[in-house]
Amino acid sequence: MEPTQHLLMHFPPNLEKYGSIFLSAYQPLPVLFSDAGKTVKLKQKSLRVCRFCGKGSDRVNFRKKAHKIPELLGNRYMLSDFECDTCNEKFGKFENDLAIYCAPMLAMQGTRGKEGRRSLASKGKKIMIPFVFDGIELTLITKPDPDDDSMDFNHDTGKNSFRFSKNAYTPVKVYKAFLKAALSCLPEVEFKYYSYAVRFLHEDSWDEKNMDFAKITLHTVPMGSGHHAPVIFIYKKRDPQAAIPTHIFVMRFANCYVQFMLPFYDPDIIQIYNKEVAYPVCPPVFTTPSPDISPTFFNVDLHSFEKQKAEEVNLSFDTDPDILKKNGVVYDHQTDTFKPLDAFESIASAVMAPSHTSFTNEQLGRLAKVIQELNEKQKI
């Protein structure tokens, strides 16, 4: 069992009402912190049984390191001792689609996957490139085309936005990657009622007409209020007779909360699957008093087997306008100098630094060279 904690739930002040509606229907199970998992001892390989195919170590191998939550979301320590190599390989294929789907959030937050922080590309061109300068983690933001208006930094309001197109991905594979993570986080006593959901994970030809459940709710919160390693919240309905799904899974990674009902809990199948299911949504939870923020909220339908091509995404993040005015500078290639942030409209690169970072003139001079080199590499 992962080290877990029962914690006070803090909702953003303007969403407290929805938080209490949710908590009157659902009770939280212990919160799982993926970065606390390093102290957990895994079961000896010879005693392992795969949760997803039911086979033991006499029939399948357990040589690979299996992650309960994909490593690309920033989980390094929460490992599983109940996923065989065959299932791991099969489910690992969903992660390519998950990586594309989550790329903007992960790049913005600077989440570390297996290969460290990831770049973000739009139409094949890198637009966010992480790098380290004097021990500070920075991100270079470049415009694919200096004349385009896909990026906007507003120094008066502190609201910044990016528009770019994602690479192609298959929605149902993204959903399966999330579902597999959720099923891996469930305690065994709850998991045993999800055999139908496991069947769905394994099958490639499920009828799309019967896949209405494959949806997620996505909340995004301002950058910087995030937790680098994923945090998992699982909720169980208080009244077993209530006509709502038994479990709601919420995963926080980068600056977003992905939330969905777990489909096909055996008793739910009889109780709720013959009618329209409506259930309350859990607002973003903070484990320390929440900042006064208004999260953005979307419902995303992921039930399609059809590849989504060049989906346009709008990313926005807030920064403190005072910090932005004081510290926001952009690098001008033409003159090899730094200029105030409002010059970004006509200039092709900017650097995102952690808030409260400040650079000396000497550092800015060296930083300009690093940026120039990074930009040169892009052109090749």
Ligand SMILES: [Zn+2]
């Ligand atoms: Zn297996």
